[in-house]
Amino acid sequence: MMVVIAATGLAVGGALPASAAQPRNPGEAVRQGLERLVHDDKYPAALASDLGRDGRTRNYATGVADLSTGKKVPVDGQVRAGSNTKTFTATVVLQLVGEGKVALDAPVEQYLPNLVRGEGIDGRNITVRQLLQHTSGLPDYVDYLGDFVGAERHTYLQPRTLIDLALAHKAVFAPGTSWMYSNTNYILAGLIVEKVTGRPLAEQITHRIIERIGLRHTYFPGAGDESIREAHPQGYFAQPGGPLDNVTELDPSWAWAAGQVIATPSDLNRFFSALFGGKLLEPAELAQMRTTVEVPRGLWTGARYGLGVISTPLSCGGLMWGHGGDIPGYMSRTGVADDGHAVTVAVTSDREPTKQGPSDALALVDSTLCK
Numbered sequence: 001m002m003v004v005i006a007a008t009g010l011a012v013g014g015a016l017p018a019s020a021a022q023p024r025n026p027g028e029a030v031r032q033g034l035e036r037l038v039h040d041d042k043y044p045a046a047l048a049s050d051l052g053r054d055g056r057t058r059n060y061a062t063g064v065a066d067l068s069t070g071k072k073v074p075v076d077g078q079v080r081a082g083s084n085t086k087t088f089t090a091t092v093v094l095q096l097v098g099e100g101k102v103a104l105d106a107p108v109e110q111y112l113p114n115l116v117r118g119e120g121i122d123g124r125n126i127t128v129r130q131l132l133q134h135t136s137g138l139p140d141y142v143d144y145l146g147d148f149v150g151a152e153r154h155t156y157l158q159p160r161t162l163i164d165l166a167l168a169h170k171a172v173f174a175p176g177t178s179w180m181y182s183n184t185n186y187i188l189a190g191l192i193v194e195k196v197t198g199r200p201l202a203e204q205i206t207h208r209i210i211e212r213i214g215l216r217h218t219y220f221p222g223a224g225d226e227s228i229r230e231a232h233p234q235g236y237f238a239q240p241g242g243p244l245d246n247v248t249e250l251d252p253s254w255a256w257a258a259g260q261v262i263a264t265p266s267d268l269n270r271f272f273s274a275l276f277g278g279k280l281l282e283p284a285e286l287a288q289m290r291t292t293v294e295v296p297r298g299l300w301t302g303a304r305y306g307l308g309v310i311s312t313p314l315s316c317g318g319l320m321w322g323h324g325g326d327i328p329g330y331m332s333r334t335g336v337a338d339d340g341h342a343v344t345v346a347v348t349s350d351r352e353p354t355k356q357g358p359s360d361a362l363a364l365v366d367s368t369l370c371k
Helices: 026-039 084-098 128-133 159-167 183-197 201-210 265-276 283-289 357-369
Strands: 045-051 057-063 236-238 244-246 310-313 319-322 325-327 330-336 342-347
Touching (some): 026 045, 026 342, 026 357, 045 357, 057 265, 084 183, 084 201, 084 265, 084 283, 128 183, 265 319, 265 330, 319 357, 330 357
Antiparallel strands (some): 310 319, 319 330
């Protein structure tokens, strides 16, 4: 997750292309980028939202919402946000840090006693920071899931089941000695939120983030909810060498704190803009979130990982901050610059129909931020 993620892994290779010469009309440049994603990269639909420096939102969409009917794509339709959920979860954890209820460098054992145990795995030696930073060395349970784009996508899985699946395998490396994207880290982070607050993670994300900054089209699906509530394009999964399968309806419980949120592109922009604008975290906690480590593999060239966020160099200089998400049916790439300009691009297939697709989506975020 993200990395894929939520769940199929956001492992995108290759360099971020430099921004090409753009048409004089910035909106036309975005539309051309979306057309490229549909016609060249073979995504059924592509959506984009651009929250400008002037505070104005501009939304775009192209392609078809449903391959079987040819229905028009809803502009700013809801999509499964995948691993962008990790940023929501990390934000709640850091809010609890600011309230003195969680310590970043405390062992996981302090909050989840006797839970994190396995071959080379001991919760007494793994910190909360290492969970959020993906430096824990914990195996990724997603690697051991069944066919979650086939019949099993309707299976409900509890968080503890996901943890047990991961802990049945040995540690990948000793805590703090390397980096590897593992959705297991964020399932544990979600459990810490629930243990500390005594309330469901979904409720905490809703009250502390979604309602606080007025994300009207964002929600954390309830148990058993396989649908997408509002207007949305259908989501597809590209089977190797085969047709695109419609996987819009699925039980997202296997993604939980690592990838369960549903949102619109414009709401994702509002979230990341508010987050990096200091509206959700105090300066000390935001600084911790923005403290990054090197990513040796698993993401795109230049990416560095903070606490639930990714920094990427912009082709025009500076950095963009966001996360991105891949989950069966949808892929999204998010970015906000230091001036508050935020862009989200979402497409309606994962895995990608063409290898270049994810890089082109990221490049469109970059070129729009650099316009």
